[in-house]
Amino acid sequence: MRFGCIADDFTGGSDIASFFVKGGLRTVLYNGVPQGDVMPDADACVIALKTRTQNTKEAVKSSLVAINWLKEQGAQQYYVKYCSTFDSTPEGNIGPICDAVMEEINVPYTILCPALPVNGRTVKDGCLYVHGVPLHKSPMKDHPLTPMWDYDLVRLMNAQSKFPSVKIPTSLPELEAEEFIEKFMNKIDTSRFYLVPDYEKEEDAEKLVQLFGDLKLITGGSGLAEPLAKVGNRNVETNTFEQSKSPALVLSGSCSEATRNQIAEYEKSGGISYFMDPVKLLSGEESVENIWNVIAKNKDTSVLVYSSDTPENVKLIQEQGKAEVAERLEKATADIAERAVNAGYHRIIVAGGETSGAVTKRLGFTGYHIGESIAPGVPIMIPIQETRIRLVLKSGNFGESDFFLRALSLT
CATH class of the missing domain: 3.40.50.10840 (Putative sugar-binding, N-terminal domain)
Known part of the structure; x- marks a missing residue:
């Protein structure tokens, strides 16, 4: 090695x-x-x-x-x-x-x-x-x-x-x-x-x-x-895997400007999106069950679920407890991802480092093949244990404004 x-x-x-x-x-x-x-x-x-x-x-x-x-x-x-x-x-x-x-x-x-x-x-x-x-x-x-x-x-x-x-x-x-x-x-x-x-x-x-x-x-x-x-490599080719024909789900917890622009571009293209309101999650007014019902009703197309917000709104929300807000959002996103995979969604695209960590931990895959890159530093990943799955996990600041659309087209 x-x-x-x-x-x-x-x-x-x-x-x-x-x-x-x-x-x-x-x-x-x-x-x-x-x-x-x-x-x-x-x-x-x-x-x-x-x-x-x-x-x-x-x-x-x-x-x-x-x-x-x-x-x-x-x-x-x-x-x-x-x-x-x-x-x-x-x-x-x-x-x-x-x-x-x-x-x-x-x-x-x-x-x-x-x-x-x-x-x-x-x-x-x-x-x-x-x-x-x-x-x-x-x-x-x-x-x-x-x-x-x-x-x-x-x-x-x-x-x-x-x-x-x-x-x-x-x-x-x-x-x-x-x-x-x-x-x-x-x-x-x-x-x-x-x-x-x-x-x-x-x-x-x-x-x-x-x-x-x-x-x-x-x-x-x-x-x-x-x-x-x-330096001294063996010119190994990147693993190639066929594109999946399964439904796709996009999950975003990143509040970076780049990700917010990507959400706007996705919505502008006509993509279906749903805002996961942290305040309503904390109060019990919003639930994973309700969000999942929205996703399930639109299984024939991709759905974007996001908690991404402006820095000003994030600061206001965090007044209710930064750790509690982050924990609740990560758990809800992981719950949704797990339901999606169990329901046959084999294309999962996630924005945000902490959000991605919560999702991958819940899905339980431990090792990955590295495939084609959607953007510099953002590859398609195929779990070694389940090669039908396509995961794309991006740092909040990476990718152009059309990142989500490009990821959906390549997975």
Whole structure:
């Protein structure tokens, strides 16, 4: 196994798995650490966790369990995959997880590389941008669970990590980069640290792989997965599966601007949609049974069920209890997905990392084949245990406005 990867949520796992496949590596994706005598026959193994919003202590613990399992499987290199828009609160889990993994596999330094230029995430002068807008001024500043309040990666990481970070220009030749790193090591009073390279254009990836591709540990978004995979790969073709003719269901819990635009485009096309009102769910005025009746009446076409809303409305709703609202919505969405699969819906499309995690946990599939991508970082996934099913799980910010329509046409 060339790469053993842990991801902070399920959509993050499917995201990086798709790029490993695109780079030519046989890749398997697991929802959590596999149990029993599982021996993945793959070049890259991705374990999706739920560490993005998990209690920090538990997030670190589950990350180390996954890393040690990958170590037992013979992984040569490790990849800690987190959101390409980072998590800029001081209480974020990226720092503690990366610190713990560095110590566990005993490496002196690694890189912080959240960039994914193909999806508009770039790093310039050590600062993170979303489609050219500083992270803390982008729509991500209003994320309901992990708001983005800064864009300087060194400042962000210094608030979370016990080890220092330093920006390193990718324009440096390899020998000068080595001298830069050595000088930094000599002047700091710590055994470990992070390097923050710039990554503005897709072509920068080649330079980054040249400089850092041999590191035992890499951390970041999925931007380096494909170029890393292409180094010495065996040109394995992506798995191909026939399109399904079953009914389809679209579920959205993401409140990102991108997802809200995708919902609007779906409705504009004439698609049937239903708003799952969190307030009514909490009061008992709305129920899964009622929502399912709407879906069942329209089985001959696709139905979109969404709780996505504007940041302003989300804040008002969360006044009733952020954790309770999130838990109730995730449970209701998972209930609906389970009913749909049991009723013969073999095409399930989900938007939102936490929502996707709740759905996949309920459906109970543990391993996936990775198929064609609907958009960069969003593949069609086919459960190993049930190859009739087609799952598409997207991070809230991914995909163009016609994403749901495209997903329905390709699954």
